[in-house]
Amino acid sequence: MMTQQPSGIAVVTGASSGIGKSYARQLAAAGYDLLLVARDIQRLQVLAAELQEAAAVRVEVLQADLTSRADSALVEQRLRSDERIVMLVNNAGMSVSGSFVEADFDQVESMIQLNIVALTRLARAAAEGFVQRGKGTLINIASVLALMPENFGTTYNATKAYVLSLSESLAHELGEQGVRVQAVLPGLTRTEIFDRAGGDVNALPAQMVMEVDDMVGAALRGLALGERVTVPSLPDAGQLNSFVDARRAMAPNLSLSTPAARYLS
Numbered sequence: 001m002m003t004q005q006p007s008g009i010a011v012v013t014g015a016s017s018g019i020g021k022s023y024a025r026q027l028a029a030a031g032y033d034l035l036l037v038a039r040d041i042q043r044l045q046v047l048a049a050e051l052q053e054a055a056a057v058r059v060e061v062l063q064a065d066l067t068s069r070a071d072s073a074l075v076e077q078r079l080r081s082d083e084r085i086v087m088l089v090n091n092a093g094m095s096v097s098g099s100f101v102e103a104d105f106d107q108v109e110s111m112i113q114l115n116i117v118a119l120t121r122l123a124r125a126a127a128e129g130f131v132q133r134g135k136g137t138l139i140n141i142a143s144v145l146a147l148m149p150e151n152f153g154t155t156y157n158a159t160k161a162y163v164l165s166l167s168e169s170l171a172h173e174l175g176e177q178g179v180r181v182q183a184v185l186p187g188l189t190r191t192e193i194f195d196r197a198g199g200d201v202n203a204l205p206a207q208m209v210m211e212v213d214d215m216v217g218a219a220l221r222g223l224a225l226g227e228r229v230t231v232p233s234l235p236d237a238g239q240l241n242s243f244v245d246a247r248r249a250m251a252p253n254l255s256l257s258t259p260a261a262r263y264l265s
Contacts, residue, residue: 018212096108123140143157144186145157
């Protein structure tokens with residue numbers, strides 16, 4: 001749900017399936033023109049044709065493997081230079097199956113490249129353009145696992161904790177320059193990421209798995225409400241506020257001239 005009349009282009013990465021595809025559909029329905037980015041050009045072209053017919057918006061596709069520095073640079077340049085771009089949905093990401101010591105480390109490195117390095121480079125490029133133009137919206141897709149590092153996969157969780165931390169810092173840094181920043185923390189969501197990581201979403205408890213359109217709709221509503229961090233499934237927003245307040249309460253004591261008393265003999 002969007003509360004303002006859009007004017008401009010929304011860039012969506014990882015747009016060929018799952019969360020990115022749902023963002024593309026819902027943003028098109030809200031009236032945004034789109035630049036869709038993903039590796040699978042055929043899927044992008046099919047989606048673009050669908051959206052142009054259904055929503056009467058302009059849709060451009062850009063094939064890019066964001067683990068490739070050269071491909072990422074193409075998207076970065078577009079984000080910096082195209083004054084029509086008003087939103088980046090930084091969604092492209094991946095997970096890797098296996099424990100920390102058992103997972104294929106080449107795949108882990110690719111995940112870090114995509115989930116952290118590429119996401120950061122695109123965020124930087126978008127921020128440069130948005131600050132220059134005095135407006136823009138940056139949406140970074142993290143995960144509830146950023147709040148629960150002891151669950152699921154170690155390195156994946158760490159990449160999503162990075163996304164949350166980066167987003168909160170950017171919201172503070174860029175807010176006064178006309179840039180909105182939102183971190184979205186989905187829980188289990190019915191997408192292809194499970195298949196790609198060798199899992200089966202249907203084996204999970206049904207009450208824990210959200211449909212992707214519901215998740216994205218809630219995230220866009222959170223954006224309209226002005227949330228910096230949106231957890232689509234969290235019934236009581238006060239719990240998240242309490243979490244943040246507890247963290248901030250420690251701030252005066254995190255850097256002092258002497259060790260805490262328990263460390264003194």
